Amino acid sequence: MGGSGSGGYKPTAPTSPCARLAFQATINSPKPTVVAQLKVGDSLDVVLNPQGQGVILEHKAQPAGSLTGTQVAQLINCINSGFEYQAIVVQINGGQCVVRIEPK
Numbered sequence: 001m002g003g004s005g006s007g008g009y010k011p012t013a014p015t016s017p018c019a020r021l022a023f024q025a026t027i028n029s030p031k032p033t034v035v036a037q038l039k040v041g042d043s044l045d046v047v048l049n050p051q052g053q054g055v056i057l058e059h060k061a062q063p064a065g066s067l068t069g070t071q072v073a074q075l076i077n078c079i080n081s082g083f084e085y086q087a088i089v090v091q092i093n094g095g096q097c098v099v100r101i102e103p104k
Contacts, residue, residue, distance in 0.1 A: 021071070022103070025069055025098070034059050035064060044058060045057070046079070054066055
C-alpha cells in the first residue's frame with residue numbers, strides 16, 4: 001500500500017472572508033495622466049489613504065484614483081488585518097476605469 005505523500009488535508013477554499021474578498025468597482029476621481037497609461041489587464045496597488053479613511057489605487061507609485069462603495073469598509077478592515085489586494089483593470093472607457101479588486 002502506498003500513500004500519496006500529500007502531507008495532509010488542505011482546504012479547497014480560503015477560510016477567511018478577507019481571503020475571498022473580490023469585487024468590481026469604478027475608480028473615483030481618476031487622475032487623467034495616470035489612467036491614460038493603463039490598459040486592460042494592468043495591475044494596480046491597493047493602499048490605504050495616508051491622509052484619512054479611504055483606499056487609493058496606485059500605478060507605478062502614482063495615484064490613479066480612489067475607491068468608494070459598500071465593500072470598501074470591509075476592504076479597509078482586511079488591509080488593516082494584514083491582507084494585501086490588487087486591482088486589475090477590466091474596462092477603460094475614456095476617463096472611466098473599472099477594476100476588479102482581489103487578493104494578491
